[in-house]
Amino acid sequence: MAKLKILVAPDPLLKQKAHPVTEVTDEIRTILDDMLETMYAAPGIGLAATQVGIDKRLVVMDLANTEEGEEPAPMKFINPEIISLSEEEAVLEEGCLSVPEFYEDVIRPAKCKVKALNENGEEFITEGEGLLAACLQHEIDHLDGELFIDHLSRVKRAMIIKKLIKIKKHQTVKM
Ligand SMILES: [Zn+2]
Numbered sequence: 001m002a003k004l005k006i007l008v009a010p011d012p013l014l015k016q017k018a019h020p021v022t023e024v025t026d027e028i029r030t031i032l033d034d035m036l037e038t039m040y041a042a043p044g045i046g047l048a049a050t051q052v053g054i055d056k057r058l059v060v061m062d063l064a065n066t067e068e069g070e071e072p073a074p075m076k077f078i079n080p081e082i083i084s085l086s087e088e089e090a091v092l093e094e095g096c097l098s099v100p101e102f103y104e105d106v107i108r109p110a111k112c113k114v115k116a117l118n119e120n121g122e123e124f125i126t127e128g129e130g131l132l133a134a135c136l137q138h139e140i141d142h143l144d145g146e147l148f149i150d151h152l153s154r155v156k157r158a159m160i161i162k163k164l165i166k167i168k169k170h171q172t173v174k175m
Helices: 026-041 130-143 154-172
Strands: 046-048 058-061 075-085 089-094 104-109 111-117 123-129
Touching (some): 026 075, 046 130, 058 130, 075 123, 104 130, 111 130
Antiparallel strands (some): 046 058, 058 075, 075 111, 089 104, 111 123
C-alpha cells in the first residue's frame, strides 16, 4: 500500500468532475486501499479520489469511533450515486482534509440513499442519516468538483480561500 498526497484548496484539480470507473480491476482495488491508508494517516473519516488527484469516482469512509473502542469499519464506494435525498434538512459542522483547519456548519438533506459498486463490481445501496448522510454527500460532492465551503456564503468562502492561500505561500518559503 502507498500513501497518497492530499490536495489542498485552492487547487484546480479539486474543481474537476471525476469520470466513472468502467471496470472494477485490481488497479481500482489498489487505489481504494491506498486511499484508505491515506485517510487513516491524515486522519480523516472520508476521502474522495479527487482529493488525491485521481480522476475516478471512488470514495472511502470509516465512521467508526476507534477512540471509543469501536472496531475500524472501512467502507468503499465505486461510482457512488445519490438516488434519493430527504426534504428534511440537518446541520452538521464539517471539516475537510482539502480545507485544513476550517470547520463550518453545513446544511444538507438529513437523509440520503446512495447506490454504488463494491470491490467485486456488485451493486449495493446504503441508506443513512446523521454523520453517514452528511459524509456521503460531502464525498460525492468532491467527485463533482465541489467542496463543503461551496455550501457556505460567498463571503465566508472567499475568506477561507484567502487564508488557505496565505498558509500555502508561507509553506513554500519554509526551508
Ligand atoms: Zn472533504
